[in-house]
Amino acid sequence: MMKRLSIFATLLISFGAHANSACEGQTNSDLTSCAQADFDQKDQELNRIYNELLKKLPPPQRQKFIETQRAWIRYKENYCQQAFNATAPGSEASIDKLSCLASTTASRTNEIHYLDSSTGTDSFRRSLTVMANLYEGGDTTKVISRLEKYTPGENDSDWTKYVNLNCSMTATKLKEEHDVCTARLNFYKNW
Numbered sequence: 001m002m003k004r005l006s007i008f009a010t011l012l013i014s015f016g017a018h019a020n021s022a023c024e025g026q027t028n029s030d031l032t033s034c035a036q037a038d039f040d041q042k043d044q045e046l047n048r049i050y051n052e053l054l055k056k057l058p059p060p061q062r063q064k065f066i067e068t069q070r071a072w073i074r075y076k077e078n079y080c081q082q083a084f085n086a087t088a089p090g091s092e093a094s095i096d097k098l099s100c101l102a103s104t105t106a107s108r109t110n111e112i113h114y115l116d117s118s119t120g121t122d123s124f125r126r127s128l129t130v131m132a133n134l135y136e137g138g139d140t141t142k143v144i145s146r147l148e149k150y151t152p153g154e155n156d157s158d159w160t161k162y163v164n165l166n167c168s169m170t171a172t173k174l175k176e177e178h179d180v181c182t183a184r185l186n187f188y189k190n191w
Contacts, residue, residue, distance in 0.1 A: 028091045035098035042105040049109060053116045061173065065115075068165040075158035076104045107188050111166065118174050124184050147183035159189075 023034035050069060057065055080100035087093040113120045128140050136142040167181035 028095065031092075031095050032098065035095050035102065039098050039102040039105065042102050042109065046105050046109045046112070049112050049116070053112055056116070061169070064165070064169055064172075068162065068169055071158065071162040071165050072108055075156070075162045076101065076108070078158050079156070080104060110188070111185075115169060115173060121184060124187055127187070144180055144183040147186050148179045150186055 023031050023038070054062060054065060080097050083100040084093050084097035087096050110120050128143055131143045132138050132140040163182055163185050166185065167176070167178045170176040170181045171178060
């Protein structure tokens, strides 16, 4: 059941998730340069919106936001290093790492937008409704429960720390339930 949910979810949001820039290079060097430029652009955008939100937050939330960001950076670096290690010493290893950095950074940017404005989770909400209608008789709480329990890399202490800190922030700032936050982050992690 979880496999069918994940395949469906992947197909449902993959079109929007990969609608960014397409690298049209023919050599590994061209593709690496393009992947680096894509990551750099996403990283600049993340830094911009991170600093904007940081200025808006009251001091106690600001400190928690900084701590959450540091936990996310540790997670991102280790997670994407694993992507590199999985294909090293292959010539595509650096492309895989840069692609991982770009997609993970884009996800964090979306999460910060959500923290700032409580918008930007439309694809999750739509997918949640569709999965509930297809597999759970319309019961979104069952899908949330499955997504919450399905923790990719559940033994990844960096991911767990980031999720807990981030969900604590969304609970405080947006009154989001921890299980919904965890399910949402797990949903977006690899899809």
